[in-house]
Each structure stands twice: as C-alpha cells, then as structure tokens.
Amino acid sequence: MENQTKSKRYTRIAGFLILLLLINVVSLTGGGITAASEMKREVGKVNTQTQSNQDTQPAVGPNRMAIIIDDVGNDMKGTAEILEMPIKLTVAVMPFLPTTQKDAIAAHEKGMDVIVHMPMEPKKGRPEWLGPGAITSNLTDEEVRVRVEKAIDDVPYAIGMNNHMGSKITSDKRIMSIVLDVCRERGLFFVDSRTNFRSVVGEIATSKNMPPIGNDIFLDDQNSKPHIRKQMELAAKHAMDKKSCVVIGHVGHTGLNTSSVIRESVAHLKGQIEFVGVGDLVREVWDWHTAPTLPTDNK
Numbered sequence: 001m002e003n004q005t006k007s008k009r010y011t012r013i014a015g016f017l018i019l020l021l022l023i024n025v026v027s028l029t030g031g032g033i034t035a036a037s038e039m040k041r042e043v044g045k046v047n048t049q050t051q052s053n054q055d056t057q058p059a060v061g062p063n064r065m066a067i068i069i070d071d072v073g074n075d076m077k078g079t080a081e082i083l084e085m086p087i088k089l090t091v092a093v094m095p096f097l098p099t100t101q102k103d104a105i106a107a108h109e110k111g112m113d114v115i116v117h118m119p120m121e122p123k124k125g126r127p128e129w130l131g132p133g134a135i136t137s138n139l140t141d142e143e144v145r146v147r148v149e150k151a152i153d154d155v156p157y158a159i160g161m162n163n164h165m166g167s168k169i170t171s172d173k174r175i176m177s178i179v180l181d182v183c184r185e186r187g188l189f190f191v192d193s194r195t196n197f198r199s200v201v202g203e204i205a206t207s208k209n210m211p212p213i214g215n216d217i218f219l220d221d222q223n224s225k226p227h228i229r230k231q232m233e234l235a236a237k238h239a240m241d242k243k244s245c246v247v248i249g250h251v252g253h254t255g256l257n258t259s260s261v262i263r264e265s266v267a268h269l270k271g272q273i274e275f276v277g278v279g280d281l282v283r284e285v286w287d288w289h290t291a292p293t294l295p296t297d298n299k
Contacts, residue, residue, distance in 0.1 A: 249262065
C-alpha cells in the first residue's frame with residue numbers, strides 16, 4: 001500500500017516536471033520568434049524611414065554655368081573660336097553690323113542661344129564705341145521703342161537681350177521700362193550685364209513679372225590668361241555654391257585669350273559644371289516662358 005502511494009506521488013511529480021519543461025520550451029520558442037519578428041520590424045522601420053527621407057529630400061540639380069560672349073557681329077578676334085566651342089554658349093550679337101546676321105545664324109545652327117547685344121549709352125566712353133542704333137538718354141519714349149524693335153528684328157533667332165556698355169541707361173527707370181516692355185511684348189528676356197551697381201533692371205523686371213537675371217562675373221575685364229583663368233575659377237565656385245552662375249566674356253581684343261581659357265576649362269570642369277545657355281536658366285531657375293503679344297520678324 002505504501003509502495004503504491006509512493007509510486008503515484010512520483011508519477012505526479014514527473015508529470016508536473018514534464019509540464020514545466022513543455023511550458024519553458026514553448027515560452028523560449030515563442031520568445032525567439034517574437035524577438036526575430038521584432039528585429040525584422042525594427043529593420044523595416046529603419047528602411048522605411050530612410051526611404052521616406054530620400055523621398056522628401058529635394059532633388060539636387062547640376063551646377064550650371066551660362067557663359068555669354070558679348071560683342072559678336074563685327075568679325076572680331078575670337079569669333080570663329082567661340083563658334084567652334086564644344087559646349088552650349090550664349091552669343092550676344094550687336095545689331096546693324098557687317099556679320100550680325102551671319103554670326104547669329106551660325107550660333108543658332110550650332111545649338112547656341114542668341115541674344116541681342118543692345119548698345120546703350122554709358123556714363124563715360126566714346127560715342128563711336130556704341131555702334132549704330134544705340135539707346136541714348138536724349139531719346140523720346142517712342143524713339144527708344146523703335147530702336148529696340150529694330151534691333152530685335154536685325155538679329156535672327158534672338159531669344160533675349162543684354163546691354164552693351166549702358167552704365168547710364170541701365171540706371172534710368174524711364175528708358176529701361178520701355179526696353180523691358182518691348183522685350184516682353186516680343187517674347188524676349190533681358191540680362192542685366194551689370195555695368196552699373198545702381199542698375200534698376202532687376203527691380204523693373206520683377207515688377208513686370210520678368211526674370212531678374214544678371215551677370216555674376218566678368219571673365220576678361222583684364223586681357224591675360226592668368227586673370228581669365230582666375231575668373232573662371234571664381235565662376236565655377238559660384239556655380240557650385242549657388243547651383244548656377246552667369247558670366248560674361250568678349251570677342252575682340254580679349255577674344256583669343258578668352259576662347260582659349262574657356263576651351264581648357266571645359267575639360268578641367270568636366271563632371272563638375274554643366275554648361276548651358278542663359279535661356280535654359282531663365283526657363284529652369286525662374287520658370288519663365290515666352291508669351292509674346294506682338295509678332296516677331298527675327299525667325
């Protein structure tokens with residue numbers, strides 16, 4: 001009897017121990033599954049958060065530089081070299097000169113932007129430097145309008161305009177308001193060459209819902225390759241810092257040096273800078289698209 005009682009007790013204890021063992025096994029297994037699932041969920045959260053940050057991160061565009069070459073249209077030194085450049089440039093062609101139309105057409109056919117290089121009276125300088133059809137401060141409103149319209153008509157494929165000299169005119173609200181009105185009516189933007197730090201062009205352009213685009217750096221205000229290289233380096237830094245840069249160089253007495261430095265800079269800056277037309281910046285940076293209200297005869 002006593003032996004039976006002991007046997008039953010041992011059976012109950014063994015059953016109890018087996019039950020405890022089963023509970024632990026289930027708990028450990030379940031805990032392992034839970035831990036693995038939790039780790040997977042945490043990795044998923046990190047991946048989701050990273051993707052979310054990538055989705056909301058604004059797209060970073062290329063560093064763009066628009067090089068405008070002034071004084072084209074009179075078969076000046078460096079013109080041929082500029083027109084053979086392997087990048088997109090903007091050619092500012094002076095109206096009413098011997099090679100005005102030839103140079104404008106050649107630049108357009110090579111995929112470059114063409115703008116009117118509008119002669120405008122400076123504070124100082126010789127009148128003969130201006131060229132024909134210049135805007136001067138003694139003109140009436142109607143005379144200003146007529147001269148701007150004729151200049152646009154004389155430069156084939158022009159999509160914009162900038163000032164040749166013009167330190168006096170670009171600070172004159174009356175005249176610049178008329179110039180910008182004609183440009184807007186004909187579907188052209190205006191680039192302020194910034195020959196006068198008191199220029200009112202940006203202010204007037206903004207008031208007329210036109211892009212207030214202007215020159216950032218002159219490349220060849222000194223005619224030496226070391227100086228032009230230094231200016232190109234400054235322009236590249238500006239483009240990288242600000243994402244875009246507008247620079248102005250010239251044909252003529254600086255033309256061969258300027259074209260040479262630009263060509264060598266193309267290879268040096270490959271992969272860092274995208275060379276574009278100034279019209280590209282007008283469309284992409286300022287989101288401005290032409291809406292001419294008057295017909296144009298410049299193609």
